[in-house]
Amino acid sequence: MKNIQDLISHIRTAISNIYEKPEADALAMQVAEHVLQLTRLQLSTERQTPVNEQTWLSVEKIISRLQQHEPLQYVLGTAHFYGLELKVSPAVLIPRPETEELVDIIIKENIAGHNLQVLDICTGSGCIPIALSAHLKAQAVYGLDISEPALAVAQHNALKYQQPVKWLQQDILAGPLNLPPRSFDIIVSNPPYVLQQEKRLMRANVIDFEPHLALFVPNEDALQFYEQIAIQALTLLKPTGILYFEINENKAASLTLMLQEMGYKTIKILKDMFGKDRFIRATINSI
Known part of the structure; x- marks a missing residue:
């Protein structure tokens, strides 16, 4: 009978004709971990353990979907984010490592706060508000999205980790949010920011499977989400509140100028792990 080592090699x-060797190696290990319910260490120490036919059949189905460029997270139905294992589906973007960095920044800057009020706009899978709710001393955390299917995924994830996030369905571009003014300590958003013209640079597993509603903005109006969110944040943030954005690396300068013209203070561009301008934080007062 074929063993775990054979299974990993087969995957x-x-x-290998779709993914470069390092990525193919990583994906093979992730599939094996999932179907065998073993840790990476166990896979290494139990490589000679036989694998039954039913498991092989399950793996073949996964391979077939991967060969169609479908992202592994959608195939398995889960994605890892800031220590959480979250449900994902084609209704939501797959959480990215850069967004984990944004969450880490927010937690480190606000860990001493108490009774915090937090709002995440364009919440998708709910990864940001659920992680913040789990690590900050928050009185209330909200996640907002236009998509009902996305909010259903987010609600599932919050229930799994027993995080009392409140979900709001609204189009942020459609007008003011029905929320109390001067009520939030933190407003955060990772909105759509990929330009339509950048599609040609993206891989098939993103273009063909992830929701375009959550990815793309018109070339001629690249900052439309940032503009609307920033306008509303001027009213919704407490005097000591902070606005956080994940951004398109090529729009840091124009977004900074826009925030300055709106009257925001202490605007800071922060880089991601790859040295790219990926985040902006700003306040409505000089603090």
């Missing part, structure tokens, strides 16, 4: 070979 790697089957997807």
